[in-house]
Amino acid sequence: MKNRIAELRKEKKISQTDLADAVFVSRQTITSIEIDKYTASLELAYKIAKYFDLSIEDVFDFSNVEVKKND
Amino acid sequence: MTEKEKLSKTKKAIKNYIYLGIFYLLVTLLSFVDVFFIEKDESASFTGYVGFFFYIIFSLSLAIVILNVVRYKSPTKIRKKAIRDYDERDRKIQQNANSTTLVSLVMILILGIIISVPLDSLELFGFCFLSILLMFIINVISKIVLKKRN
Numbered sequence: 001m002k003n004r005i006a007e008l009r010k011e012k013k014i015s016q017t018d019l020a021d022a023v024f025v026s027r028q029t030i031t032s033i034e035i036d037k038y039t040a041s042l043e044l045a046y047k048i049a050k051y052f053d054l055s056i057e058d059v060f061d062f063s064n065v066e067v068k069k070n071d
Numbered sequence: 072m073t074e075k076e077k078l079s080k081t082k083k084a085i086k087n088y089i090y091l092g093i094f095y096l097l098v099t100l101l102s103f104v105d106v107f108f109i110e111k112d113e114s115a116s117f118t119g120y121v122g123f124f125f126y127i128i129f130s131l132s133l134a135i136v137i138l139n140v141v142r143y144k145s146p147t148k149i150r151k152k153a154i155r156d157y158d159e160r161d162r163k164i165q166q167n168a169n170s171t172t173l174v175s176l177v178m179i180l181i182l183g184i185i186i187s188v189p190l191d192s193l194e195l196f197g198f199c200f201l202s203i204l205l206m207f208i209i210n211v212i213s214k215i216v217l218k219k220r221n
Contacts, residue, residue: 021154024074029160038160 002061006034008052023047072157081153085143092136099129177203 009019020027023044032038040048049059142148155161183199
């Protein structure tokens with residue numbers, strides 16, 4: 001899932017290690033999420049969004065996620 | 072699991088490592104004392120293969136105790152270990168590795184069953200067949216238990 005973590009980090013001048021430590025994961029996990037190799041769990045996504053004072057949708061791109069509704 | 076719970080579980084695990092290290096240290100030390108001071112076995116030697124393993128286990132236990140005592144005293148190191156132990160990506164990788172290992176093991180055992188026919192080995196057939204059967208039973212039981220828990 002595409003996201004703005006790297007961009008937000010650069011804006012706030014935060015290293016991957018700082019972010020990883022704040023959200024209680026390893027630096028490698030943050031790297032994998034940034035390069036779209038790993039999809040964060042809901043809890044981790046929430047923690048990351050909260051760290052940047054944003055909502056999950058502002059950090060992660062859900063445009064590819066489709067929901068079929070029975071209308 | 073909250074961060075606090077993860078930290079306290081890691082602290083407990085470190086404590087258990089210390090106790091385990093002390094236990095192995097005591098066992099190796101007691102075996103040393105027993106051979107040389109209680110039984111006074113002059114033919115016993117701690118220089119052969121057994122001696123080598125004795126020193127390896129002794130040094131490893133000592134290293135485990137020292138490393139974990141240092142870890143236990145430092146909140147930063149406990150946090151680092153907790154992050155490493157509970158990292159969600161690492162856990163997912165471990166889970167995938169475990170299932171890959173299991174699938175490979177089953178494949179090897181099936182191959183063992185096939186090979187046992189031309190080799191005419193009932194032992195090999197029995198070992199492979201029972202191992203697969205046991206794995207299947209354990210898998211079904213763990214699925215039932217995990218489904219009830221989650």
